[in-house]
Amino acid sequence: DVKVTQSSRYLVKRTGEKVFLECVQDMDHENMFWYRQDPGLGLRLIYFSYDVKMKEKGDIPEGYSVSREKKERFSLILESASTNQTSMYLCASSLQGIGTEAFFGQGTRLTVV
């Protein structure tokens, strides 16, 4: 069974802290994505990666960075968390190619206080 696992379901962090969100997939997918989901706005792409050590900015990369040292793992880093980064974060992976099905993790609800 296909699986994308995010390291935490819920996180509470303080303003200014460095935050790491981890995502692991077991499907040998080339593509991995990080989205944030806010009410009324839908999912917005933060970063994606199409290969190990490769990354591209999405629509809202400001305040975030990513790391992909291994094919199965894609990390999202908030260098200095701010309250406007309070959100649901979703990781996804998909096979190489255009329009292939994206498989999502269960999400991490991050609250920055």
Place this chain on the structure above:
Amino acid sequence: KNQVEQSPQSLIILEGKNCTLQCNYTVSPFSNLRWYKQDTGRGPVSLTIMTFSENTKSNGRYTATLDADTKQSSLHITASQLSDSASYICVVSNQGDYKLSFGAGTTVTVRA
């Protein structure tokens, strides 16, 4: 700019009744359209995929339609069950781009 608009934003239906959700998009050139179901506190899960040449596709009690000329899609839920309570998200991909365009979703609440 590629956009996906969904309507209604939310709806409440009685168990056993049918409902239809709408999705309009401006994504071009079009590759495919998927409907995802997202249960509360979970990640989205794909229900159906529609390509340019397909008009209708069913997955159990879910039936999706696509009109590529008018750039509209619908998702019809037949004989709704309590477990259908979820957010339904329309996702469109375009050719030559890894990025997906997401609608804001329609929240469906099924009441007994």
